[in-house]
Amino acid sequence: MFSSSIHPRFSDTDALGHINNTVIPVWFLEAREPVLRLFSPSLDVGKAALAVVRIEVDYVAETRFGSDVEVITTVAKLGHSSLQLAQEVWQDGTLTARGLATLVNFDPTERRATAIPDHVRVALAEHMPKPSEE
Amino acid sequence: MFSSSIHPRFSDTDALGHINNTVIPVWFLEAREPVLRLFSPSLDVGKAALAVVRIEVDYVAETRFGSDVEVITTVAKLGHSSLQLAQEVWQDGTLTARGLATLVNFDPTERRATAIPDHVRVALAEHMPKPSEE
Amino acid sequence: MFSSSIHPRFSDTDALGHINNTVIPVWFLEAREPVLRLFSPSLDVGKAALAVVRIEVDYVAETRFGSDVEVITTVAKLGHSSLQLAQEVWQDGTLTARGLATLVNFDPTERRATAIPDHVRVALAEHMPKPSEE
Amino acid sequence: MFSSSIHPRFSDTDALGHINNTVIPVWFLEAREPVLRLFSPSLDVGKAALAVVRIEVDYVAETRFGSDVEVITTVAKLGHSSLQLAQEVWQDGTLTARGLATLVNFDPTERRATAIPDHVRVALAEHMPKPSEE
Numbered sequence: 001m002f003s004s005s006i007h008p009r010f011s012d013t014d015a016l017g018h019i020n021n022t023v024i025p026v027w028f029l030e031a032r033e034p035v036l037r038l039f040s041p042s043l044d045v046g047k048a049a050l051a052v053v054r055i056e057v058d059y060v061a062e063t064r065f066g067s068d069v070e071v072i073t074t075v076a077k078l079g080h081s082s083l084q085l086a087q088e089v090w091q092d093g094t095l096t097a098r099g100l101a102t103l104v105n106f107d108p109t110e111r112r113a114t115a116i117p118d119h120v121r122v123a124l125a126e127h128m129p130k131p132s133e134e
Numbered sequence: 135m136f137s138s139s140i141h142p143r144f145s146d147t148d149a150l151g152h153i154n155n156t157v158i159p160v161w162f163l164e165a166r167e168p169v170l171r172l173f174s175p176s177l178d179v180g181k182a183a184l185a186v187v188r189i190e191v192d193y194v195a196e197t198r199f200g201s202d203v204e205v206i207t208t209v210a211k212l213g214h215s216s217l218q219l220a221q222e223v224w225q226d227g228t229l230t231a232r233g234l235a236t237l238v239n240f241d242p243t244e245r246r247a248t249a250i251p252d253h254v255r256v257a258l259a260e261h262m263p264k265p266s267e268e
Numbered sequence: 269m270f271s272s273s274i275h276p277r278f279s280d281t282d283a284l285g286h287i288n289n290t291v292i293p294v295w296f297l298e299a300r301e302p303v304l305r306l307f308s309p310s311l312d313v314g315k316a317a318l319a320v321v322r323i324e325v326d327y328v329a330e331t332r333f334g335s336d337v338e339v340i341t342t343v344a345k346l347g348h349s350s351l352q353l354a355q356e357v358w359q360d361g362t363l364t365a366r367g368l369a370t371l372v373n374f375d376p377t378e379r380r381a382t383a384i385p386d387h388v389r390v391a392l393a394e395h396m397p398k399p400s401e402e
Numbered sequence: 403m404f405s406s407s408i409h410p411r412f413s414d415t416d417a418l419g420h421i422n423n424t425v426i427p428v429w430f431l432e433a434r435e436p437v438l439r440l441f442s443p444s445l446d447v448g449k450a451a452l453a454v455v456r457i458e459v460d461y462v463a464e465t466r467f468g469s470d471v472e473v474i475t476t477v478a479k480l481g482h483s484s485l486q487l488a489q490e491v492w493q494d495g496t497l498t499a500r501g502l503a504t505l506v507n508f509d510p511t512e513r514r515a516t517a518i519p520d521h522v523r524v525a526l527a528e529h530m531p532k533p534s535e536e
Binding site: 015016020021022025026029045049051052053054055056057058059108 | 149150154155156159160163179183185186187188189190191192193242
């Protein structure tokens with residue numbers, strides 16, 4: 001499980017008075033950074049990149065300005081060159097959004113999908129929910 | 135079918151050189167504006183709002199800076215108080231992203247879901263794909 | 269004079285009900301695109317870039333969602349490798365923001381400022397306000 | 403002196419490989435939040451708001467993705483209903499941007515500028531640079 005604390009920006013709000021729905025995918029992207037660091041510790045986008053193939057977001061409750069959110073990220077599936085991450089936004093004890101992101105390990109030089117290296121796979125597997133957590 | 139022409143902003147790009155994946159939901163939101171106008175011609179958010187309940191986005195190809203995109207929006211499902219919109223991003227003849235948004239007609243005063251008015255339902259039905267289009 | 273029509277996005281609003289002040293620099297950047305095209309017609313950021321050295325923005329009136337804005341850009345100063353652009357946001361006949369951007373012609377390969385090419389200088393000079401306009 | 407630690411988002415980068423210049427005003431806005439809290443501890447935008455009248459930003463060096471930034475905010479001037487804040491972005495020991503924001507204490511109910519309350523003025527004065535710091 002990865003956990004990221006994110007500070008909502010006033011510019012993340014909209015005229016309805018809450019965090020705009022398009023900001024949640026931005027926070028989910030930010031919260032996937034520790035996953036990207038497993039592939040490239042220096043976050044060098046010239047060497048490694050996780051291409052986003054698909055996202056799903058369920059908006060469960062309004063997210064407000066003025067209180068930090070916690071984004072929880074777990075590895076839901078682990079394929080040959082792709083992986084699926086489950087993500088949740090929590091604010092003041094309330095789940096406000098849930099997401100699923102399908103990513104592909106992308107080689108920026110060859111410009112194609114490439115196998116997830118073994119040492120990364122091992123590290124990712126530690127972030128899969130354990131049977132007792134399900 | 136609703137069609138919106140959108141001009142990618144340089145600030146929409148990221149260090150990988152293309153439009154960042156989090157921008158596509160922003161464009162989809164922008165392209166839903168004609169739908170919102172059916173509910174509130176003056177776009178008065180104090181009187182009508184479409185709450186986003188769920189989005190899905192499939193990233194099919196890279197979207198580039200330097201060329202306008204066309205976002206096509208059709209009504210996929212029409213419920214009592216909710217509707218589902220199918221959306222596509224096209225750039226230079228290529229489909230680059232596909233999305234599905236589930237919205238609820240939200241009464242800002244009562245702060246709850248409310249039935250889609252009949253005249254809006256009739257207008258929305260005209261934007262459902264015809265059998266021959268499927 | 270360059271003129272760009274920009275469609276405010278709902279995600280550009282904030283909880284105060286208007287366009288967030290941080291969006292104006294984004295629109296000004298978008299409206300500088302025709303200037304960038306004079307340097308690089310294909311907008312190839314690997315070949316030419318205008319590095320932003322300084323911006324100033326005066327917020328004159330609230331900018332609203334629901335009505336397009338017109339951004340007017342003129343060349344205020346033309347130096348050896350730098351230029352200054354004056355920009356204005358107009359909405360429904362009202363000036364809502366005024367800006368000044370100082371840019372440097374940046375060579376992405378050499379990674380340093382470089383002289384504005386003569387043919388670009390001639391083209392830019394046509395966008396300086398004429399004495400009678402001042 | 404107020405100090406805010408901000409985590410650059412990958413979506414804050416642009417195709418030139420660094421943080422896009424339009425993101426700096428967003429960070430400066432985020433870093434002014436402790437100032438807003440002096441006016442409204444609960445950040446209730448219906449009760450208090452700081453309207454931005456003018457911003458200036460000098461871009462001193464490139465800001466990168468992959469390393470947190472520190473935004474330093476001091477009170478440069480204190481008027482009857484307005485104040486001016488000086489702000490700086492620091493990353494890995496390097497000053498990358500400098501800004502100046504002129505704000506007006508805005509009464510959302512009356513919709514006009516209003517005097518800065520005495521207790522807020524006292525609190526703000528503590529964040530002015532001392533003679534020895536100048």
